[in-house]
Amino acid sequence: MNTFGRIFRITTWGESHGKAVGCVIDGCPSNLKLSEEDIQRELDRRKPGKKLTSKRMEEDRVEILSGVFEGKTTGAPISMIVYNRDVRSEHYVKLKNTPRPGHADLTYFLKYRHRDWRGGGRSSARETVGRVAGGAVAKKLINAFGINVLGYAIEVAGIRWERDSDDYHEVFQRAERSPLRIPDESVSERAEERVVELMKEGDSAGGVVEIVATNVPPGLGEPVFDKLSARLAYAVMGVPAVKGVEIGSGFRLAKMKGSESNDPIVIRDGKVRLEKNDCGGILGGISVGETIIVRCAIKPTPSISKRQRTVDIEKMEEVEIEITGRHDPCIVPRAVPVLESMVALTLADFMILQGLIPKSLSE
Amino acid sequence: MNTFGRIFRITTWGESHGKAVGCVIDGCPSNLKLSEEDIQRELDRRKPGKKLTSKRMEEDRVEILSGVFEGKTTGAPISMIVYNRDVRSEHYVKLKNTPRPGHADLTYFLKYRHRDWRGGGRSSARETVGRVAGGAVAKKLINAFGINVLGYAIEVAGIRWERDSDDYHEVFQRAERSPLRIPDESVSERAEERVVELMKEGDSAGGVVEIVATNVPPGLGEPVFDKLSARLAYAVMGVPAVKGVEIGSGFRLAKMKGSESNDPIVIRDGKVRLEKNDCGGILGGISVGETIIVRCAIKPTPSISKRQRTVDIEKMEEVEIEITGRHDPCIVPRAVPVLESMVALTLADFMILQGLIPKSLSE
């Protein structure tokens, strides 16, 4: 299943060290203004930064091959391609038969019995280029209906930032200035130091990303199985390295009393609103008109240069390996646009399903 | 979307205070031995216990209407019905226009503009009768292929039990003896006391449930969007009151170093295994042959007898309400068989997709 979505759907394809990676969007309404720059901007946000991330130089120039005519979508599938450059597979030859701990190497081998071992092949985070390309179009679409999807790190290497503002746009802007996408300069600096330390030890760090969607109308989400919460969990849990998901206050709610966790319903500016939004904008699986809040636990990058124990699956014997080559000591900041994309894709789908975005946008 | 699954699929229907609730299973292989007792047993596990749960007397006698012939499934849809009895709607009349905080009342109203307000209607946890009925068949099916799905509470009202054994079957048996389904008698007693206290205050408690699946073969899960982890997150996040999901060590992984979180790959009993299974049996979204571990955060029961602030949506004015009637002060133990069902349904689906369960079982 390399297709995501029910109506607004993306299909991604491509391997880390193959010819190219790409994405086909199906179900995008016609008459949406769209250019390669719209997509390039988001791909650039996913690129390795100057510090703390992989040194692979990914140019990642996107090309739109179909579905756009005279600067606007036509309703036909939008095919996008990014050619792979700067591909060096030599580091991987020696790991061909020794699945790297924490990676999908072992499970792909067990499932398919034939595996593109170059750079992780299909299971590489390189695949997320397609998600971000698709997400860029979803963002543009829902943005035309007032919705913004914004992401930032709230924890890296165990160092946590507590949200200090309800102005998510401002929080987001601050995060974009931090190499780790933490919305506070001093917290970010402390975390950076810790990540540099780990990198020097040949180790890596994980973290927690928060994605919010502002201005989401009420009514999105389908009872009882396609709840907005369930679809969001599905969307972000499918991103490489994600091992936990929370909606609103999540696991913290489990420790509260009912009288604490229940959101009082109030009238504000003539509208029915929730007083504190611990539910993360979702009640009974349906959006309530408050900011949607999703949090994702990201495990540390499994590619570390420390020696690790694994098995040679051909000789069936235990061995030790050392992973060389370029690797992000902390994938968290680069995961942000990927997770934003998955949330944006989910919302675009539900907006169309709910009849709030038409098949053809008015010109 | 009241249908769950791709090949082995259930469709549930029915409202809390309507005539009946039910489930139609589609895609179940033929030649599976199945009786009403198989389903009744699981429904009985979902029933209110003698203490700490709702006093509504739910007999919940299931009847199989189709799909079984001479004691075995035929491959045709299995329709199951449970008539609603002991239905008293009088408590709900006065709440018709005042959505209960923490409930789906408000969002259903905003989405559908016409709502069966009797006992929460479709959004009531009563709907999970259909899930448990469907889950009972999924369990029977995957059990025939060696897989067991087992659930228990690891936290209630903030009181946590730390796992003390790797023998999940024994842990499960212990849990089944506790009214809160906590696998330790003394922890359970402390939690019970706390829940009774909260109940007396007119308040309620939440908790955390852990679901494990033992003996799951490697190779289940589809890259890149239908990962086993993503589908499990989708499955359990769609259960009423669930606000967080973890696979394996989940959010704890985010704080670890890569060298700690990576599971060393070893050979044990001639098989490729993981040394510690922090990944919860899933790598790259695909099962690796270890125990699958999923944890769910459950918010406190929103129905509390304490006064709460809400809005009269007809008069558009803020009001206070008091919820009367019978309500579980802690839904956690009753959520266990529901969550087990969702995990079992997900695994049955993937076992068939992977070609490990045939369309027709051998007689």
Added chain:
Amino acid sequence: MNTFGRIFRITTWGESHGKAVGCVIDGCPSNLKLSEEDIQRELDRRKPGKKLTSKRMEEDRVEILSGVFEGKTTGAPISMIVYNRDVRSEHYVKLKNTPRPGHADLTYFLKYRHRDWRGGGRSSARETVGRVAGGAVAKKLINAFGINVLGYAIEVAGIRWERDSDDYHEVFQRAERSPLRIPDESVSERAEERVVELMKEGDSAGGVVEIVATNVPPGLGEPVFDKLSARLAYAVMGVPAVKGVEIGSGFRLAKMKGSESNDPIVIRDGKVRLEKNDCGGILGGISVGETIIVRCAIKPTPSISKRQRTVDIEKMEEVEIEITGRHDPCIVPRAVPVLESMVALTLADFMILQGLIPKSLSE
């Protein structure tokens, strides 16, 4: 796959001689007025007539179990049940191991290896009760948006009626007065005589049914695989006994010249219209705003009383069988409401997909 549709979806269940048959509708908008009478009316049209059809007395009283509150749909699944009465299985015991020619007996056995042989079990046309119940709701829904779906026989036992009017409503009314649903009294009488003859010979007849949908807006249908034409073909070809489908002039188009088959585009009453509509209201798979026309070839009832050659699948030897019991010598008139239902369900689905029917109807 006992579920039909993408958004407006029905799941049917039940066997010919089981306890009941039924249908669950998912995705029906809220606020549609709906009563059991709405569904009963269509079920009655499917019932055996006084002459020329099966003598089984099917009362077929439908009961709505969920999804309707205070006379209007709530958006929740609508579960409907019809108990089986007047069920006599004794005729089928002797046919248990000898698949009836032209029936699904053999293929169900080959696929499932365990078969409810009583009256054809799941493969019986009895299953279409669920389709008609679902179709009744679809009809009511699209009718609220001006669309009518009307069916009639244009050929029975080789005797053909040529359409003599463009007033499809009047044609339909005439057909409803004929026991064979042929819209012309004298053609109908000739066909009836032929069918009676065949019945006396222990034989049966087939025919052709035409379904039209009037007032369908342009724009329904999705390129390139979910064309309206493709979905209609899928819908009606799945009805028991259908072996051919035409859109508009169908196979007759294959013999025309392009200059004959092309529909000139004209302006009529200020609207862009087609002059002759040989395309059956569909161009490039999308509705054009003209009447939708679908024609279905229905093979003769396979249950005939003449001796037939088959195989005893237990003993693996060729044998001859005689089918006794009650059987329609011509299923064509009873197929009409079933085929109408499939077309109505398809259109309801596309109307919602196209955003022309909202999630919640205005009160």
Added chain:
Amino acid sequence: MNTFGRIFRITTWGESHGKAVGCVIDGCPSNLKLSEEDIQRELDRRKPGKKLTSKRMEEDRVEILSGVFEGKTTGAPISMIVYNRDVRSEHYVKLKNTPRPGHADLTYFLKYRHRDWRGGGRSSARETVGRVAGGAVAKKLINAFGINVLGYAIEVAGIRWERDSDDYHEVFQRAERSPLRIPDESVSERAEERVVELMKEGDSAGGVVEIVATNVPPGLGEPVFDKLSARLAYAVMGVPAVKGVEIGSGFRLAKMKGSESNDPIVIRDGKVRLEKNDCGGILGGISVGETIIVRCAIKPTPSISKRQRTVDIEKMEEVEIEITGRHDPCIVPRAVPVLESMVALTLADFMILQGLIPKSLSE
């Protein structure tokens, strides 16, 4: 919906005069030997012939971008691209606002309000390049399990060939030698003359194509909605210009008596077989183990050079147009590999669903 299939799925993209067209295959088992030559061979069969078809020089070199490693599939999506060359859009500028009769121009405009008018854009038969590329892989896959899908024309411009042999492979070989893909030299020559005549008149011809699949195992197809017959009808009715579908003897069955249309069940070579296979290999929607037979009515090419009446949709006035440029006077022979592809894709899907093709082929 530019995706076809449930498990083995293709997504096609691209416009007639855009940069490229392509196809992404998802769900193909791993370890299938696959090269660009395998696909090129089928694309070449779709190319315009030397006579009687469009003069557009389509090189159509396919490139595989992903999913194949060391000559074998990996289970990852297979992305294929064919760049568009020899694209001349000048003929279409003047038709921008005047939808061509018989084409999708009008309906695309009504649905999307923004249309790539160059060469029909997405609605051009150029899109079928993607289908044939996907079909080539499906054919290779099911061929490894003994199934062959073979197509030929049985009628062109009203001139019909009656099948004279049950050796479908020989019939197919003969058809491949005919420019119209009619399996009889003299019938083909007569039809060619008629087509040439029509071409000189500025007109075009349609016809009927028969697709057979040999050696299909019993048990494919899902009751009651995903019947093999229903899915095949869906598959071929979605191909441009198809307006009718028959399974087996199709509309001819409607005129027969039950005693004629029923296929006697016999034992041949120790196997349960049908004596005459009028049912086209499908009973009750499920394959019975006989040759699958599907027939498709193809309307004449709508692009004719004769003057035609249409409407200027900008000025809303009736006008006459003349279509210039290169057009096939008869699309029938080029439709054959497209229709074969749709049937092969459908069968591949059902073979996997039925568990007869594993996720990973044995090496």
